[in-house]
Amino acid sequence: MLARIRSLPRGGQRPGREGEFDRRLIAPMVLGSVLNPVNSSMIAVALVPIGTAFGAPPAETAWLVSALYLATAVGQPVIGRLVDTHGPRRLYLAGTALVGVAGLLGALAPSLGLLIAARVLLGLGTSAAYPAAMHLTRSEAARTGRDSPAGVLTALAVANQTVAVIGPTLGGLLIGAGGWRAVFAVNVPLSLACLVLGAARLPRRPARARRTSARLDGTGIALFAAMLVALMLFLMKPQAAHWYLPAAAVAIACAFAARELRVRDPFIDLRTLAGNRPLIVTYLRQLLGYTASYAFLYGYTQWLEEGRRLTPSAAGLVLLPLSGAALAVSAATGRSTAVRGKLVVGSFLQLAACSAMLSVGTGSGIWLLVAVGILAGIPQGLIGLANQAALYHQADPARIGSAAGLLRTFTYLGAMAASAANAAFFPHGATTAGLHHLALFMLGGAALLLALVLPDRSLRRLAPAAHN
Structure with a gap:
């Protein structure tokens, strides 16, 4: 019995059986990864009531979106590098604790300025979990000898991409139940759950971290x-x-x-990165794919509230099937290693969704609004899943945390480009004409994405045997 106890890693975590991924790691990995996409998206339906509460115009409430994107875009690769050098446990716990503090600050904030500060803290706090999860996934793959834990990567993709589209629905329900402050307060129980799971299950000293002596x-x-x-x-x-x-x-x-x-x-090995053309193209695909996705998420949601005159709760419910479509396609295709196939189909469907936006107006029926959302949800699930899988195989294993963080940076550069497009096309509110101009902008980005995918032969080689 004593020998058995000594065989456990520090932190009390029982290792997974030889050749199998330690499934005890999945819950903290997935739950921690949810924090960033949910906070990124559920604020979409809270902007209008927050502006009303503080008498702030859209140009000021837009900082609630931009502040988190800015903090996350900077924080993800930086914290990812810290994960690579010091291991995931301490960074995960510190980050998720900061999320709870930020949620409490936002729930009690008496001014828009403090709300923006809370969003900055949320951006930094939520930057730790995804790089930590990718680091743990790579470490477990090395331990088990199975290079493609497709089931685990699928779970992360669902948490990081599909859960993002649940945000507006969740935000609408929270606002209906407890007002816009509930959008911030929900982070407190989520943070506590991450801290409990992380402290109980994450290893204290991963082997990779012990071998690393790099200076920051x-x-x-x-x-x-x-x-x-x-x-x-x-x-x-x-x-x-x-x-x-x-x-x-x-x-x-x-x-x-x-x-x-x-x-x-x-911090970023530019020589290695310059020689890794497939990884650079993956980053560019992420930028283009999520420029269109976030332009839809924020632009369409804002139009539903202002142009179509739906309440925040009703707008969230209209977008609920979008979440279901993204979830279904991620679950159905997650174990498939056909990265190129997902990207090709996702690119064509993104073009179709952008085109469908041109058909909606103030008199459109709810069924059409829901159908457009479903059509937009499918490529969100496919593109995010495919790019994550591509990065997993293309990045240097010793820098998987910072590479994953940089993928998030390009995600939020796309989000910022989408935010700028929304501001440009909705200068005086979300009109139907502005929505149609936004759709044309998104069509251009989707066409560029397809142009990057079709000639990329390196994607055909990313099809190793999949394992759980």
Whole structure:
């Protein structure tokens, strides 16, 4: 018995049987990963009531969206690198604890400024779980000798992509039950659940972390953060008068590249990344795919409330079938290793969804509004699942956390581009004409996505034997 106890990892976690993924890890991995996409999306139906409560125009409430995106885009690869060097447990626990603090701050905030601060903290806190989950998935694959734990990757994809579209429905129900502050307060029990599961099940000292002695590239991280901040501030309100922001982003990017090419252990290994063309294309696909997805999520939801005159609760219910469609397609195709097939079908369906948006108007029946949402939900499930699987096989295993975090960065760059498009096409509210112009913008992005997918031969090779 003593020998059996000593065989357990520190932290009390029983290892999975040889050759099998330790399924005790799945619950904290998935639940932690839910925090970011849910908080990213359920705020969509809360913007109008928050603006009413504080007398704030849409230009000010838009910061509630942008603040989380900005914090997450910077935080994900930074915390992912910390996960790679120090292991996932401490970063996971610290991040999910911060989510609870941010949720409480938002629920009690007396001003819009404190709400925005709460969203920044939510962005940073939710940045830990996904890189930690990808790190654990790769570590378990190395331990079991099974390189493609398709069932686990599917569970993460459902949590990180499909759950995002449940956000508006959940947000609408929470607002109906307890007002917009409930959208923040719900993070407190979610945080507590993550802390309990994480403390009980995550290993204290993964073997990969013990072998890593790399120093953290603080200067590189600071330059990377400054570059993203300048770029995303411009995307939040692109105007000719703000020309200095993209100029600053380019200048900082040059300094960042010079720094990363010179140091021994860079934050982002640009030489390796430059030689990994398939991974770069995966990042670009993520950017294009989620520009269209988030433009739909926020633009369509805002139009349902302002243009179609639905209540937040009703708008959330109209989008519920969208969530079901994304969930169903992720569950049905998750174990398939046909990455290219998912991307091709997803790209064509995204084109179809954007085209269908051109047919809706203030007099459209609920059935048509629901049908458009279902059509938009299917590619959301396919594209996110495929890009995650592609990254898992394309990224350097020693940097899987930072690579996964960078995938999220491109997700939120797409979200910021979508936010800028919404602001441009809805300057005085979400009109039907503005929605149709937004749909044309999304059509262009979907066409570019398809143009990246069809000629990419490297996707055909991403089909190893799948295992649970």
